Each structure stands twice: as structure tokens, then as C-alpha cells.
Amino acid sequence: MIDPRLEGREVERVAFTEKEIAERVRQLGDEVTTAYPDGDLLVLGLLKGSFIFVSDLVRQIGRSLQIDFLVVSSYGTEKVSSGNVRLVYDPQAELKGSHILLVEDIVDSGRTLSRVIEVLGERQPASIEVCALLHKNHATHLKHPPRFIGFDAPDDFLVGYGLDHAENFRHLPYIASLK
Ligand code: IMP
Numbered sequence: 506m507i508d509p510r511l512e513g514r515e516v517e518r519v520a521f522t523e524k525e526i527a528e529r530v531r532q533l534g535d536e537v538t539t540a541y542p543d544g545d546l547l548v549l550g551l552l553k554g555s556f557i558f559v560s561d562l563v564r565q566i567g568r569s570l571q572i573d574f575l576v577v578s579s580y581g582t583e584k585v586s587s588g589n590v591r592l593v594y595d596p597q598a599e600l601k602g603s604h605i606l607l608v609e610d611i612v613d614s615g616r617t618l619s620r621v622i623e624v625l626g627e628r629q630p631a632s633i634e635v636c637a638l639l640h641k642n643h644a645t646h647l648k649h650p651p652r653f654i655g656f657d658a659p660d661d662f663l664v665g666y667g668l669d670h671a672e673n674f675r676h677l678p679y680i681a682s683l684k
């Protein structure tokens with residue numbers, strides 16, 4: 506497939522089409538709505554990867570909520586996460602007593618998430634749950650497995666719908682592996 510957005514690279518395989526993503530996000534929105542009948546809900550997106558997913562997901566959630574983002578810096582290389590994370594942007598919203606729904610693009614080793622949950626847990630939220638669009642299912646040992654998962658992801662390096670390769674391709678409306 507030739508896509509002018511790919512700077513000459515070619516799609517190896519489309520893992521999830523725009524339509525498939527939209528349908529699944531609608532279902533996830535319903536799941537989240539049902540799971541939080543009351544209380545303050547704070548949707549916290551992990552930047553940058555979750556920015557498109559968050560914006561689509563919140564429009565499918567049929568209850569009141571607030572939105573904020575987290576910026577995390579991990580030391581080490583892009584493709585391998587070390588698990589040593591640091592909050593670069595701290596949410597301005599009140600975390601104490603809120604139900605936090607942490608939204609992540611993809612869970613690979615799960616190390617990023619585990620550390621973020623530890624840090625947020627210190628702020629005394631009412632609960633913390635994770636909604637991940639994609640799960641590679643490498644992380645089977647997680648203390649806090651994602652409660653909401655969009656898709657089981659193939660074991661390829663994926664781009665699009667927020668996911669990047671060296672900051673490129675985040676704007677693709679589908680999710681694909683490249684040649
Ligand atoms: P983890 O800490 O190993 O779970 O890594 C999760 C983070 O690694 C995600 O938030 C992504 O930024 C990045 N990542 C993992 N797999 C992929 C992929 O297939 N494509 C793009 N980014 C990925």
C-alpha cells in the first residue's frame with residue numbers, strides 16, 4: 506500500500522483499520538460508562554501516544570468527567586522502556602478522591618504503566634484503572650493489569666493512531682506495521 510503520509514515507506518500490514526478502531530472505541534466508551542456509575546472520573550492520557558485515542562474515547566463516554574494528561578520521560582532508548590520514569594508534566598486536576606482512568610496507547614512490557622501507577626497511587630485517588638488501546642500481552646506479571654483493552658496487538662512494531670516511530674506517523678488514521 507502506498508500512502509503519501511509515509512515518506513516513501515510502505516505498509517507491511519494494516520493491523521487495525523480506521524473503521525475497526527472506531528467500532529472498538531465506541532464499545533470501550535460504553536464499558537467505561539458502565540464501570541463508573543458515580544464519583545468523580547478523571548481521564549488521564551499518557552502523552553504523546555494516547556492523544557488521538559483519548560480524544561475519540563472521551564466522546565464515547567456518556568457521563569461527566571475531566572480530562573488531563575501526563576508527560577512521562579523514560580530514560581534509555583525509545584523502543585525499550587527501562588521502567589525508570591519521571592513525571593515531566595504533572596496533572597493540574599485534583600487526584601485525591603477521584604477515580605483515575607489512565608489511558609495508554611500500547612502496553613508492551615508494562616513497565617511505564619507500573620511506575621506511573623505507583624507515582625499516582627501516592628496522591629490518594631479513589632481508584633486507578635488502565636485503559637489501553639493495544640496490549641502486546643508480554644506483560645503477564647503486572648500488579649495492575651489494564652481493566653479495559655482495545656485489541657490484542659500483534660508482536661510487530663506498530664505506528665499510527667498516536668503511535669510513532671521516531672515521532673513520525675502518529676497521524677495515520679489506521680494502525681500498521683511498516684516495511
Ligand atoms: P512498555 O513500558 O514496555 O509497556 O512500553 C510502552 C511504551 O512503549 C508505549 O507507550 C509506546 O510509547 C512504546 N511502544 C511499545 N510498543 C510500541 C509499538 O509497537 N509502536 C510504537 N510504540 C511502542
Ligand code: MG
Nearest residue numbers: 552553554610
Ligand atoms: Mg508512548
